[in-house]
Amino acid sequence: MQLPRCGDPADLGKIRLARRVYLRAAVKFMHLLPLCLLLGCAQVTNEVPPAGYELVVHVESDPSRPLSGARVLHAGRELGVSAADGRVAVHATGSEGERIDLEVACPTGFRSPGNALSVTLRHGTGNSKPPEYFAACPPSTRKLVIAARLEHGVNLPIRYLGRELARSDGDGVAHLLLEGETDKTVELTVDTSEQPQLRPKSPTARFRIGDHDDVVLLAQSFQSPAKPVVRVSRPSGPVRIR
Helix, strand or coil: CCCCCCCCHHHHHHHHHHHHHHHHHHHHHHHHHHHHHHHCHHHHHHCCCCEEEEEEEEEEEECCEECCCCEEEECCEEEEECCCCCEEEEEEEECCCCEEEEEEECCCCECCCCCCEEEECCCCCCCCCCCEEEEECCECEEEEEEEEEEECCCCCEEEECCEEEEECCCCCEEEEEEEEECCEEEEEEECCCCCCCCECCCCEEEEEECCCCEEEEEEEECECCCCCCCCCCCCCCCCCCC
């Protein structure tokens, strides 16, 4: 290839034009160089951004009881918080058909699920609704209502851990409420110390707090020893008359 002679004005113009084009290309490359070093030039030029997918997570404390304030996370990043209706609209990124794990962090007073919620990323067709998933945040404690029916047990205190929670009325009936952790066993005592003649003496009853609110019956019958009958014996035989 023959180089242009420097003395030719036309050739000098071509050299200047080529130099300007080269300098512009070099400047663009220098601007892209830091990004290439950070991400890799192949990612800058060829990588396709991941697709977005919409889905809905319903959070409930009990069946048909929506729970607000539950956080939905993926890889430690918060994707949304449940509203009053228990719904969380989630926007996730990935590939079609990919399965990802979502974590549900329940608010204070409720137990978070032990396992992650596994969802599949799929695009809807037409006007179809986003896929829906359900997560449970059961309460940390449950309520137990005890209805006491004490036969011949009027005005008797019912105690739990030594504290009086209720007292039977004139018909021997009382109601009390306990709240505790799931699978906990509680022991109640019907205190007869104020009426020591009653038997059995201060009986106890045990109840288990289950995984749902419940109502149970405490039935107990009391007896009192029969009062001794005092009989006056009369002397037999002749009676002296004075």
